[in-house]
Amino acid sequence: MRRDVLLGALALLALIGVSLLGRHEQTPKRPTRGSADFNSGGYRAWYDLMAREGVRVMRYRQHHDALPNSGIDTLVLAFPEDGFAAWDAAERDAVRAWVRAGGRLIDIGLTPRTSHDDAKDEVAFLEEHRFDRGPLHGTWASLVAALPQRGTDRLVPAPHKKFQTLLGDRAGALAVRYRYGKGEVIGLADAAAFQNDALERGDAARLAYLAARPGTPNGIVAFDEAVRGDLVEKAWYQALNAPELVALGIAALAGLLWLLYGIVPLGPPVRLRAPREPTSEEFVDAVAALYQRARARDHARDALVADARRSLDRAPRTAANVALAKSVLYTATYSFADDAALIDVAKLARTAREETIRATSPDRRSGAFARGVGARRRRR
Numbered sequence: 093m094r095r096d097v098l099l100g101a102l103a104l105l106a107l108i109g110v111s112l113l114g115r116h117e118q119t120p121k122r123p124t125r126g127s128a129d130f131n132s133g134g135y136r137a138w139y140d141l142m143a144r145e146g147v148r149v150m151r152y153r154q155h156h157d158a159l160p161n162s163g164i165d166t167l168v169l170a171f172p173e174d175g176f177a178a179w180d181a182a183e184r185d186a187v188r189a190w191v192r193a194g195g196r197l198i199d200i201g202l203t204p205r206t207s208h209d210d211a212k213d214e215v216a217f218l219e220e221h222r223f224d225r226g227p228l229h230g231t232w233a234s235l236v237a238a239l240p241q242r243g244t245d246r247l248v249p250a251p252h253k254k255f256q257t258l259l260g261d262r263a264g265a266l267a268v269r270y271r272y273g274k275g276e277v278i279g280l281a282d283a284a285a286f287q288n289d290a291l292e293r294g295d296a297a298r299l300a301y302l303a304a305r306p307g308t309p310n311g312i313v314a315f316d317e318a319v320r321g322d323l324v325e326k327a328w329y330q331a332l333n334a335p336e337l338v339a340l341g342i343a344a345l346a347g348l349l350w351l352l353y354g355i356v357p358l359g360p361p362v363r364l365r366a367p368r369e370p371t372s373e374e375f376v377d378a379v380a381a382l383y384q385r386a387r388a389r390d391h392a393r394d395a396l397v398a399d400a401r402r403s404l405d406r407a408p409r410t411a412a413n414v415a416l417a418k419s420v421l422y423t424a425t426y427s428f429a430d431d432a433a434l435i436d437v438a439k440l441a442r443t444a445r446e447e448t449i450r451a452t453s454p455d456r457r458s459g460a461f462a463r464g465v466g467a468r469r470r471r472r
Contacts, residue, residue: 123287125170125200126322127151127315132289135170135315138300141291142313145301152314153322156186160193165311168304170200170283171319178321181206188213192273196307201283202245215253215270216279218245226262232302233259238294242266243282255279259299267303278303397423400441403448416444 123133128151130136142149152159152167159167169187171177184206191197202218222244228236236259246264249255255270258278268279284290286300306313332340400420419440 122172122174123284124172124174124320125283125287126172126317126320127168128317130288132287133173134288135168135286137288137291138168138286138304139315141297141300142304145305147304147306148310148312150312150314151317151322153317155318155323156183156190159186159190159195162314163312164195164314165306165308166196166198166304166313168198168200168313168315169203169319170286170316171202171204173283176321177204177319178323179204179206179319183318188272191275191277194274196275197272197277198280198303199277200280200286211250214250215272215277216247216249216255216265216268218281219248219264220244221246221263223263228259228261228266230257230259230265230267232267232299235302236295236299239266239285239296239299240293241282241285241290241296243284245281247279247281258302267299276307393423396438396441400444403441403444407444407448412447416440416447420444 124131125133125135127135127139139149139151150164152162152164154162167187167190171179184203187197225242228239239259242261242263244263246260246266247255247268248264253270255265255268257265257267258269259265259267264281266281270277270279280286280303285296291297291300304313397420401417404417404420423440
């Protein structure tokens with residue numbers, strides 16, 4: 093036998109041994125009350141019971157703010173006994189708003205308190221009663237004659253609130269019904285009475301069907317799995333608000349038009365170059381215009397230089413005027429390339445004119461007259 097085959101067989105046997113001796117997943121110790129849980133503490137038997145009776149059942153796995161668009165008629169809400177629940181004030185308020193708008197809620201057992209819990213909107217509370225249970229009574233007592241699993245919790249109304257007792261005993265109400273806005277709530281005191289290990293006893297199955305049957309014909313009954321953290325998040329487009337959806341639609345339309353324009357021309361093409369080359373005659377005319385502008389610039393230069401020379405000829409021969417005359421002389425022989433140089437010559441001519449005016453002013457020739465020394469004589 094080859095050595096690699098032997099090593100492969102030994103490795104396979106080791107894996108089989110580890111899998112057989114390894115630690116298997118244990119059955120949950122506390123009831124989960126999940127509609128997919130086959131263990132004794134699950135609600136799978138209740139889910140299958142409603143399906144066998146022809147009721148449209150489903151599992152709800154979204155946040156509760158999506159309830160208005162879910163098409164659900166009845167929501168079965170039961171929390172796991174281990175205390176872990178994906179439940180907060182926002183989820184609670186979303187469920188309440190859905191019921192107020194016309195939803196139907198099956199509220200089973202104890203509801204976890206939130207950090208912002210407000211009890212003023214509650215209609216029923218759970219209280220522990222250990223009295224003699226006695227026979228069943230209420231609206232459903234004729235259909236539910238025996239209920240071995242009753243627990244010790246009973247439903248009591250909140251102050252100034254009322255409800256209809258559907259099933260009860262001497263200790264108190266086991267199942268109640270009350271209006272909540274436009275909707276309806278069925279309250280069940282004991283969540284353990286509907287678990288897989290208790291549903292087959294007595295008339296528990298009949299009570300489960302009576303409580304969870306839809307309020308409208310062919311309505312959908314949903315078992316809430318979101319409270320156990322079994323969530324299917326929203327699609328990305330469902331998380332956008334109306335302005336964001338409008339902006340997204342405009343961007344998509346612009347992209348679609350751009351794509352279509354690349355396939356089917358939607359307008360005349362934009363020419364990046366001239367439609368034709370200039371003719372020889374047009375080129376000669378353009379060059380002549382440039383030369384004509386250059387000659388006009390030279391004529392303007394000659395006129396400014398002549399004016400500056402005339403001004404400097406009348407001015408005294410100071411060092412500043414001599415330097416200015418040299419600048420004018422240099423400018424007379426300089427060929428201008430643009431109008432900026434012509435502006436510099438104009439400034440130079442203006443400077444020469446100002447120097448001439450300043451040199452020939454009476455204020456410079458007679459200081460006494462300029463300062464106004466001496467008073468006029470009064471006429472006799």
